[in-house]
Amino acid sequence: MGGGRERSALVRKAHKSIAKGSKSFTVASWLFDKDTRDRSHLLYAWCRRCDDIADGQDHGGELNLEKSSPVDRVEAIRILTHRALDGQPTADVAFDALGQVASETGLTREMCDDVIDGFQLDAEGWRPRTEGDLMRYCYHVAGAVGVMMAKVMGVPADASDTLDRACDLGLAFQLNNIARDIAEDDAAGRCYLPEEWLAEMDIPPGQHMRPQYRGELVKLTKRLIRLAEAHDAAARMGAMHLTFRQRWAVLSAANIYGAIGEEVERQAEIAWDSRVHTGFFEKIGHVIAALKEAISGSFEPHEMPDWTRGKLMVMARMAQPAADIPRTPIRDEGVRPASE
Numbered sequence: 001m002g003g004g005r006e007r008s009a010l011v012r013k014a015h016k017s018i019a020k021g022s023k024s025f026t027v028a029s030w031l032f033d034k035d036t037r038d039r040s041h042l043l044y045a046w047c048r049r050c051d052d053i054a055d056g057q058d059h060g061g062e063l064n065l066e067k068s069s070p071v072d073r074v075e076a077i078r079i080l081t082h083r084a085l086d087g088q089p090t091a092d093v094a095f096d097a098l099g100q101v102a103s104e105t106g107l108t109r110e111m112c113d114d115v116i117d118g119f120q121l122d123a124e125g126w127r128p129r130t131e132g133d134l135m136r137y138c139y140h141v142a143g144a145v146g147v148m149m150a151k152v153m154g155v156p157a158d159a160s161d162t163l164d165r166a167c168d169l170g171l172a173f174q175l176n177n178i179a180r181d182i183a184e185d186d187a188a189g190r191c192y193l194p195e196e197w198l199a200e201m202d203i204p205p206g207q208h209m210r211p212q213y214r215g216e217l218v219k220l221t222k223r224l225i226r227l228a229e230a231h232d233a234a235a236r237m238g239a240m241h242l243t244f245r246q247r248w249a250v251l252s253a254a255n256i257y258g259a260i261g262e263e264v265e266r267q268a269e270i271a272w273d274s275r276v277h278t279g280f281f282e283k284i285g286h287v288i289a290a291l292k293e294a295i296s297g298s299f300e301p302h303e304m305p306d307w308t309r310g311k312l313m314v315m316a317r318m319a320q321p322a323a324d325i326p327r328t329p330i331r332d333e334g335v336r337p338a339s340e
Contacts, residue, residue, distance in 0.1 A: 003096030049094030146170025165238020255286035
């Protein structure tokens with residue numbers, strides 16, 4: 001595994017990738033023990049590389065979708081991913097890193113394909129019609145990654161409740177990201193606000209960034225953030241099943257991403273004039289708050305989110321193309337005599 005590369009070399013490359021691509025994840029991940037940190041970085045390197053290939057960019061730079069077919073790029077991601085999982089070299093460090101961490105932690109092809117299916121939706125120009133569509137997309141691009149991260153942290157495959165909570169955390173992250181990035185997504189011709197939500201606010205399709213709809217957009221953003229908060233609260237309960245350092249890291253990440261949503265809501269109509277982010281000292285404050293919660297424990301949510309991992313997985317499977325009809329003859333076809 002690892003494409004024949006030295007594991008230490010893969011880890012060094014992965015450290016550089018996360019340091020360049022995500023300051024928030026970098027801060028949280030350094031709270032892990034060394035093995036978990038290295039493995040989480042190997043997984044991040046694959047996620048980052050897939051995202052960059054799908055969008056034709058480098059570590060989250062300006063979107064550039066004109067160089068090749070988006071569908072072809074996603075197919076390349078899937079082929080390279082499957083090669084890596086099969087233990088074959090891919091000539092790409094990030095995919096070889098996936099092969100390495102998958103061999104160590106039991107990540108499966110199904111888990112990876114769930115993530116890649118999210119890139120497939122973007123490549124096809126898909127847009128959500130309902131809240132369920134939105135949550136299914138969030139499952140693919142973030143909830144499924146949360147499940148993979150739980151496996152990286154050593155959560156057993158049969159610990160369904162903990163895996164559910166890991167999915168909740170990914171959903172919360174993505175909902176906050178969507179709230180923050182509405183303007184950037186619009187500039188790239190994308191919109192993750194459900195069409196039914198827009199219709200409720202009498203916002204015509206593709207017009208949500210126009211100044212006259214800014215007040216309605218703020219209301220829809222609050223709706224996103226309430227969803228994120230519900231999944232965040234559920235995720236914190238799952239963190240209690242992790243080791244202390246893992247729990248501290250996960251709660252730190254939850255605090256940092258939750259603060260993004262809070263800031264978007266606070267800025268209201270000017271939230272998209274510049275990209276919302278948290279500064280270094282703010283991140284340190286969130287890490288300290290997470291330490292206290294890791295010690296004292298998290299509050300149990302008043303109610304669990306409606307959108308569960310099981311429900312979203314069923315939706316994801318139902319949305320896939322129907323399997324081919326088997327063409328193998330029935331075992332006794334042509335043998336049993338026809339009845340009169």
